[in-house]
Amino acid sequence: MHDHDHDHDHEQQPHPEHDESLGALELRVRALEAALTVKGYIDPAALDVVIDTYQTKIGPRNGAQVVARAWCDVEFRRRLLEDATAAIASLGFSGRQGEHMVAVENTPQVHNLVVCTLCSCYPWAVLGLPPTWYKSAPYRSRAVKDPRGVLRDFGVQLPESTRIRVWDSTAEVRYLVIPQRPAGSSHLSEGELASLVTRDSMIGMGLAAAVS
């Protein structure tokens, strides 16, 4: 705990992992799981449930429902901006890595972008597990220093007049971006709107999909 310093070279690329083959890792993890099971610290069936939960139940479709509701329901939007944790819980989403939620709204004037420069903190309760790029060293360093550049790399070109607001999640507060509602979407149902809300748009690294 003594050489903890975030002053590393933030520009370096991740190195290939050459010290262990995937087979060796697989064995290492299996051995760990077996030892912890024998010693009574874990229930292997619980591991299966955890994995299934993040593969099928807790993911970005939860956040998309939150955003679509905010687009359709003025009162919900007000509550979401005021107390996101409670508003999101009212739709049935809560818990691990979403205990303290803040929702931030994109407008023509301000575009919000979320990053965790220290590790990879992410609002699991509404977006599930973070994508690889969100966890990568280049994103984590560039998002704060060159947000327009990383957005361009993801195909997002914002008007010069739009200010960028970057939120570095350094504590237990987790941020959900409410993207701008796409033009020409007034006839769509809440469910149809939710399908336009991409995961990346809720991190601020994309826009909601256009109405086809």
Added chain:
Amino acid sequence: MPEPEGELFHAPWEPRVLALTVAMGATGLWNIDMSRAARETLPNYRELSYYRIWLAGLEKLLAASGILNGIPPAPPQVLYADAVATVLSRGRPCSRIPQSPARFVLGQRVRTRGTQPDHHTRLPAYARGKLGVIERVHGAHVFADAHAQGLGESPQWLYTVAFDERELWGEQLAAQSSIMSVDAWEPYLEPV
């Protein structure tokens, strides 16, 4: 590089490491700040992929606890399959009753601490010794610095502190028209 929404894992062992970490976290043998400290002090932290970091962090915590060799402590709690949904949906809120009045108010100018303490902390290097403005007051939260060292929760006021890009990067790099913020506990901040 963009990634499809359903693409969560890139090797069969990765979901097991995720679940092992969640399950061992639920035993209460260590807390989330100890987990983060274990990961972020790995000598090769910057080189490893996310789940490699999680695996190495878990192995480090297990080694320190004597679970795998030595005298294993009794697990205070075991996460069983039928409790997973409840445990995950409850989470572990870290807001606490404040021990003292907040030192700073909305809109107040503050300077972040300029030095790096010799222990786990959550003020990024780029935001050290910088002038910012209190933008949100989140109430008192478990203080990661103390919690990671096993010194208890020591709740402290938590603020969102916003910085102009010129303050962080200087005039030359500040061509983004951006504002940055970090979430900072009160001991990281000084009035100006």
